[in-house]
Amino acid sequence: xxxxxxxxxxxxxxxxxxxxxxxxxxxxxxxxxxxxxxxxxxxxxxxxxxxxxxxxxxxxxxxxxxxxxxxxxxxxxxxxxxxxxxxxxxxxxxxxxxxxxxxxxxxxxxxxxxxxxxxxxxxxxxxxxxxxxxxxxxxxxxxxxxxxxxxxxxxxxxxxxxxxxxxxxxxxxxxxxxxxxxxxxxxxxxxxxxxxxxxxxxxxxxxxxxxxxxxxxxxxxxxxxxxxxxxxxxxxxxxxxxxxxxxxxxxxxxxxxxxxxxxxxxxxxxxxxxxxxxxxxxxxxxxxxxxxxxxxxxxxxxxxxxxxxxxxxxxxxxxxxxxxxxxxxxxxxxxxxxxxxxxxxxxxxxxxxxxxxxxxxxxxxxxxxxxxxxxxxxxxxxxxxxxxxxxxxxxxxxxxxxxxxxxxxxxxxxxxxxxxxxxxxxxxxxxxxxxxx
Amino acid sequence: xxxxxxxxxxxxxxxxxxxxxxxxxxxxxxxxxxxxxxxxxxxxxxxxxxxxxxxxxxxxxxxxxxxxxxxxxxxxxxxxxxxxxxxxxxxxxxxxxxxxxxxxxxxxxxxxxxxxxxxxxxxxxxxxxxxxxxxxxxxxxxxxxxxxxxxxxxxxxxxxxxxxxxxxxxxxxxxxxxxxxxxxxxxxxxxxxxxxxxxxxxxxxxxxxxxxxxxxxxxxxxxxxxxxxxxxxxxxxxxxxxxxxxxxxxxxxxxxxxxxxxxxxxxxxxxxxxxxxxxxxxxxxxxxxxxxxxxxxxxxxxxxxxxxxxxxxxxxxxxxxxxxxxxxxxxxxxxxxxxxxxxxxxxxxxxxxxxxxxxxxxxxxxxxxxxxxxxxxxxxxxxxxxxxxxxxxxxxxxxxxxxxxxxxxxxxxxxxxxxxxxxxxxxxxxxxxxxxxxxxxxxxxxxxxxxxxxxxxxxxxxxxxxxx
Numbered sequence: 027x028x029x030x031x032x033x034x035x036x037x038x039x040x041x042x043x044x045x046x047x048x049x050x051x052x053x054x055x056x057x058x059x060x061x062x063x064x065x066x067x068x069x070x071x072x073x074x075x076x077x078x079x080x081x082x083x084x085x086x087x088x089x090x091x092x093x094x095x096x097x098x099x100x101x102x103x104x105x106x107x108x109x110x111x112x113x114x115x116x117x118x119x120x121x122x123x124x125x126x127x128x129x130x131x132x133x134x135x136x137x138x139x140x141x142x143x144x145x146x147x148x149x150x151x152x153x154x155x156x157x158x159x160x161x162x163x164x165x166x167x168x169x170x171x172x173x174x175x176x177x178x179x180x181x182x183x184x185x186x187x188x189x190x191x192x193x194x195x196x197x198x199x200x201x202x203x204x205x206x207x208x209x210x211x212x213x214x215x216x217x218x219x220x221x222x223x224x225x226x227x228x229x230x231x232x233x234x235x236x237x238x239x240x241x242x243x244x245x246x247x248x249x250x251x252x253x254x255x256x257x258x259x260x261x262x263x264x265x266x267x268x269x270x271x272x273x274x275x276x277x278x279x280x281x282x283x284x285x286x287x288x289x290x291x292x293x294x295x296x297x298x299x300x301x302x303x304x305x306x307x308x309x310x311x312x313x314x315x316x317x318x319x320x321x322x323x324x325x326x327x328x329x330x331x332x333x334x335x336x337x338x339x340x341x342x343x344x345x346x347x348x349x350x351x352x353x354x355x356x357x358x359x360x361x362x363x364x365x366x367x368x369x370x371x372x373x374x375x376x377x378x379x380x381x382x383x384x385x386x387x388x389x390x391x392x393x394x395x396x397x398x399x400x401x402x403x404x405x406x407x408x409x410x411x412x413x414x415x416x417x418x419x420x421x422x423x424x425x426x427x428x429x430x431x432x433x434x435x436x437x438x439x440x441x442x443x444x445x446x447x448x449x450x451x452x453x454x455x456x457x458x459x460x461x462x463x
Numbered sequence: 464x465x466x467x468x469x470x471x472x473x474x475x476x477x478x479x480x481x482x483x484x485x486x487x488x489x490x491x492x493x494x495x496x497x498x499x500x501x502x503x504x505x506x507x508x509x510x511x512x513x514x515x516x517x518x519x520x521x522x523x524x525x526x527x528x529x530x531x532x533x534x535x536x537x538x539x540x541x542x543x544x545x546x547x548x549x550x551x552x553x554x555x556x557x558x559x560x561x562x563x564x565x566x567x568x569x570x571x572x573x574x575x576x577x578x579x580x581x582x583x584x585x586x587x588x589x590x591x592x593x594x595x596x597x598x599x600x601x602x603x604x605x606x607x608x609x610x611x612x613x614x615x616x617x618x619x620x621x622x623x624x625x626x627x628x629x630x631x632x633x634x635x636x637x638x639x640x641x642x643x644x645x646x647x648x649x650x651x652x653x654x655x656x657x658x659x660x661x662x663x664x665x666x667x668x669x670x671x672x673x674x675x676x677x678x679x680x681x682x683x684x685x686x687x688x689x690x691x692x693x694x695x696x697x698x699x700x701x702x703x704x705x706x707x708x709x710x711x712x713x714x715x716x717x718x719x720x721x722x723x724x725x726x727x728x729x730x731x732x733x734x735x736x737x738x739x740x741x742x743x744x745x746x747x748x749x750x751x752x753x754x755x756x757x758x759x760x761x762x763x764x765x766x767x768x769x770x771x772x773x774x775x776x777x778x779x780x781x782x783x784x785x786x787x788x789x790x791x792x793x794x795x796x797x798x799x800x801x802x803x804x805x806x807x808x809x810x811x812x813x814x815x816x817x818x819x820x821x822x823x824x825x826x827x828x829x830x831x832x833x834x835x836x837x838x839x840x841x842x843x844x845x846x847x848x849x850x851x852x853x854x855x856x857x858x859x860x861x862x863x864x865x866x867x868x869x870x871x872x873x874x875x876x877x878x879x880x881x882x883x884x885x886x887x888x889x890x891x892x893x894x895x896x897x898x899x900x901x902x903x904x905x906x907x908x909x910x911x912x913x914x915x916x917x918x919x920x921x922x923x924x925x926x927x928x929x930x931x
């Protein structure tokens with residue numbers, strides 16, 4: 027017996043007897059002796075709850091949480107207290123994919139709410155129930171573009187996209203033999219002339235850009251959608267979700283697919299995960315979207331109800347002909363951002379985004395005033411993250427900031443640092459950072 | 464729903480001007496965004512006070528069934544207990560507040576958790592190296608197949624584009640192969656449910672030089688151990704292909720056998736199954752991939768950072784808690800529970816394949832088919848009695864598949880209660896078939912119209928409003 031195993035010796039005896047067996051070993055008689063594992067695992071001995079706690083607390087002391095001025099795709103936004111509290115409710119936490127709609131309306135309701143909110147935020151027609159993260163959502167969007175194109179096998183990606191997202195997209199593309207062609211950047215933003223020129227060469231299934239881009243710059247996508255559609259290519263915009271509270275939406279830019287990560291909507295940074303990816307698109311592409319989708323229907327009592335739908339796209343029905351191999355969504359994280367958006371509401375997400383914007387611009391001015399920093403991309407508007415050139419040694423500066431409990435941005439190259447600010451950062455924290463320069 | 468008000472969507476509880484948040488005042492001064500780059504209209508998110516939001520989601524949760532609510536014998540999903548201590552450990556601020564790009568000297572503890580988990584997984588599977596990057600089981604499958612393709616490509620063996628998959632395999636297997644740019648070749652099952660080695664031999668003889676790998680779950684989706692696995696691995700290796708182990712069914716192997724020893728070269732593990740991390744309504748999970756020595760250079764970049772780190776924390780807390788003494792009891796107890804249910808019900812439910820099962824088994828509906836009561840009806844009737852339904856209509860080998868997996872955490876009393884109800888439903892099917900066919904009766908909603916949902920898709924609140 028053990029705390030997670032309720033079997034008494036008598037239970038085991040009776041249960042074996044029902045199975046016509048004498049010993050527990052009889053349960054494995056069909057396994058060839060040559061491959062039976064008979065040793066003890068080379069693992070530590072069992073630990074009490076107190077010992078487990080002490081173990082992790084000790085390990086935790088070897089980490090050093092920092093006041094975060096880093097971003098590059100992951101942002102230190104504030105999480106209202108009710109969010110983790112509600113997400114941890116075990117009826118959410120310990121359930122699985124809502125196959126049995128009659129006892130899963132909780133999950134189905136919140137996924138429907140999530141889809142509705144993400145469609146609003148991105149200005150797109152529909153949303154799926156979420157993906158693993160922003161990078162895999164972008165990769166899946168590229169696969170969608172390829173599947174949508176009759177023959178075209180080339181996807182254009184702006185050089186201003188997050189290089190870590192690009193790497194994941196390239197991995198997927200490699201195995202599908204999709205050709206990735208990079209669109210060069212001018213002054214930190216997508217070179218639209220180069221883009222148009224590449225598009226006019228034909229054989230383009232899709233175009234991928236990022237907003238704000240990797241360097242924090244808010245790009246102007248005017249004209250790109252039309253240029254894409256002339257060539258029957260899909261226009262894909264990867265946006266940082268929280269920033270869409272204020273920014274022109276992928277829908278307004280004329281995108282066919284909007285993807286990205288929802289981490290910026292109050293999900294803890296957690297050393298890289300779990301987060302969730304979003305994927306929204308036009309109604310036209312509805313039956314080509316990967317992943318779970320929840321729709322409205324009725325029950326046999328005439329009540330409104332929600333259910334997993336459009337499943338003919340999915341792997342458990344279509345097997346190798348499915349639109350994707352994705353099985354589940356990132357449901358609990360979708361719940362996390364749904365509650366976040368519900369409690370922050372229409373005004374709160376704007377206010378948080380504006381505070382982040384203000385803080386970043388304040389820090390930017392303060393940095394320039396030190397005389398050690400110059401603008402990296404002249405005249406480019408940025409959101410809550412920006413690049414500056416430093417006249418000293420970037421590594422040494424970041425080391426000094428780290429020693430003082432500050433994550434001093436993300437290094438772009440030997441002379442350039444990228445700083446991010448969220449609504450969590452105070453004026454005092456910014457002043458401390460400045461004082462260390 | 465239970466209550467009309469709380470059956471609403473959050474949008475329906477919204478009132479203009481209400482708010483549920485309070486942010487610090489702006490101390491930085493006013494900075495204006497360029498208007499031409501701003502959205503024209505605010506996103507129509509709800510406007511609610513805090514308590515309304517709390518009640519709304521609390522009520523949603525009460526219309527849900529989880530492992531903590533009751534018995535959840537969903538086959539192939541390993542719905543085991545999710546220890547609460549693991550949740551607390553994963554939420555420790557010293558871990559939760561780490562930015563993934565922080566200087567490495569400030570994340571030593573987090574790195575240690577990752578390497579300790581890898582070490583444990585290697586020991587438990589008999590493989591050489593693990594990557595923790597894949598986010599889920601299907602993501603792990605894809606990653607593993609990329610390793611295999613990368614390996615063959617590195618040897619300039621580019622003809623190997625086909626993957627052998629048993630006809631009983633999980634749907635993700637063929638789908639992952641397709642996403643990896645590979646073709647699927649199906650190998651038949653024998654009447655006893657295991658892989659037909661002769662059919663495999665035929666495939667390998669005909670096109671062995673085109674085969675990149677064979678994917679298997681062992682025990683397979685019928686819960687049967689593929690006892691010919693040493694021979695299968697030998698045949699596949701002899702033709703130059705690799706063996707892939709779908710770790711979805713790893714649970715009964717803890718304490719019994721290791722995939723590495725069975726002859727597998729690459730595998731994924733569903734941490735949310737075997738290592739007790741919560742399923743979360745459909746994720747986040749984690750799908751670490753392990754490989755035999757020499758294959759680790761082919762790990763692809765399938766995610767930007769360290770995988771689903773908080774899930775990794777939970778899985779390692781589970782391994783630490785059980786320790787070497789108890790982790791080896793997991794497989795045998797899960798297997799005992801499954802066999803006990805099978806033996807207790809096979810006189811009323813159709814057991815298509817007799818004999819020992821591992822952590823799960825499949826019934827092909829009721830033994831007495833004359834009542835017209837289907838597996839779907841039985842599943843729905845189980846909900847009335849407070850149980851989650853088994854996995855139904857999978858695997859595709861039988862018409863009325865009902866896949867039952869109890870896990871090691873369930874007590875004899877719980878299982879006896881389930882057995883009693885399953886027998887009662889079989890009785891009802893004879894005496895009052897309509898009662899079963901029209902189930903469920905005691906749930907907040909009745910049977911839903913799947914066809915309507917797919918025919919007239921309403922996927923957002925906006926389109927719901929527009930549709931009136």
